[in-house]
Amino acid sequence: MEVKRKVYEYAQNVQSPYLFPSRKGERPITPTQAYRQLNKAAEFAGVEHVGNHTLRKTFGYWFYKATKDIAMLQRILHHSHPSVTLRYIGITEEETNNVLKHFSVFVHNQY
Numbered sequence: 001m002e003v004k005r006k007v008y009e010y011a012q013n014v015q016s017p018y019l020f021p022s023r024k025g026e027r028p029i030t031p032t033q034a035y036r037q038l039n040k041a042a043e044f045a046g047v048e049h050v051g052n053h054t055l056r057k058t059f060g061y062w063f064y065k066a067t068k069d070i071a072m073l074q075r076i077l078h079h080s081h082p083s084v085t086l087r088y089i090g091i092t093e094e095e096t097n098n099v100l101k102h103f104s105v106f107v108h109n110q111y
Helices: 002-013 031-045 052-067 070-077 082-089 094-103
Strands: none
Touching: 002 052, 052 070, 052 082, 070 082
């Protein structure tokens, strides 16, 4: 993945506490500038409906998929309740029920 490698290299070489530092001193870029740049990247990639919260929600979704730790994600995102976090990242009750249908404590055991 060429893009992933380039983004990783960029992140490793940033000489700032911010991933996207402003050219006007030691501050991050503004939310407006972040929105503009994010939409340029989305247009280039053919993705519609991208906003500043898209990255936050995407991070939350993939963090949850990888860890299933909704309590930790709730704390990271500063939400008041796990149900708020699940709704925010788009995990529906139907998806939760589908996971439970296939869950068994005996799947990974050799007894």
